[in-house]
Amino acid sequence: MATKYGTTYNCYIIQCGDECVLIETVKNKDIHTEQLLARLYDAVGVNEDGSHKLRRVLESTLNASERNHAIGDAFKYYYDAVMSPFPSYIQQGLDIIKGLDPAPRIIAPAHGPIHDMDHSNLIERYDKWSKAALAVERDLVLVGYCSIYGFTENLAMAYADGVREATPYVDVRMxxxxxxxxxxxxxxxPRCKILALGAPTINKDTVEFVKEILDEIPVLLYGKMYASVFGSYGWSGEGIGIVRERLEHSKIIMPFSPVATRFKP
Structure with a gap:
């Protein structure tokens, strides 16, 4: 959806899924950054308590190091963490942007700096990344693990080898x-068919590296993605059960019982 947000501000609000982007099309010296951002706040529904808050800075005001970070690592991190599950929405949004007349001069996303410099490369990168995701054909199996003494890693390698042997056409990544x-x-x-997590047990719990993955599973995958759990333990092995319970709570489909082994498998 693209709507022109008032003739005074000469801008568009582009909505792609849950993301809103403000684009100013005409340079107007009477428009102050604070006014522009106030309109953006209205558009994306920023709360009074400051949640979902935009950093009020123009890209052109950043020094070289800050700008390289903003349009480099931080830009890619935001895409991977937030936007990557929605490649089709991204393509829809890019189609809208490409069709705007007059062409955008400023792009103000809901997060990070306002891009008031040449932003063609940013658009090209979103286009490239989202098209690559849509073009994927092979099923993907992800095997993530954390291993203290190497025993859970051995299980992960056996899991990956078993999948490759049974289904050679599947893309298995450890x-x-x-x-x-x-x-x-x-x-x-988002393109993963099966997520296999290898979890050791420390102090009757799993480790933070595994918990971080569980915390970041996109809600849209609840009830759709398959998962399995495995791990080696030395004493009681609660970590494996904790991971299983977290996945079940998120309605991740688990057709098999966890594979647990004591010490070396």
Whole structure:
């Protein structure tokens, strides 16, 4: 949906799924940044308590280091963590932007700096990333694990090898959750058929690296994605059960019982 938000402000509000983006099309020296942001706040429904708050800064006011971070690592992180589950919505939004007349001069997303400089590369990157997600054909199985003594890692390797042997056409990827940033795995979940999590037990609990993945599973995947749990433990093994309960609470489909082994499998 694209709506022109008043002739005074010469801007568009673009809504793609739950994301709103304000685009100013005409340079107007009478428009102050605070006024522009006030309109944006109205559009995205920012609460009085400051939640969902936009950082009030123009990209052109950032120094080189800040700008490189804003349109580099931070830009990709936000895409992976928030936007990657919605490639079709992104393409719809980009189609709207490409059809705007006059062409956008400023893009003010609901998060991060306002892009008042050349933003063509940002649009091209969203286009490239979302098209790549839509073009994927092979089913994906993700095997994420955290291992203290290497025993849970052994189970993860056996799990991955078993899937590859049974279904050679499936794309199986392993992730050591202690080494790989959480958002990298989370960005793949929307196209994931099965998520296998290997969880050790420490102090009758699982580890934070596994909990971070559980916290970041997109709500839209509840009731749709399949998962399984495995792990090695030394004493009581509660970590495996905790992960299973969290997945079941999120209505993730678990057709098999967890695989648990004591010490070396």
């Amino acid at each position: 992730f050591d959750l202690e080494e790989v940033p959480t958002h990298e795995l989370v960005s793949l979940l």
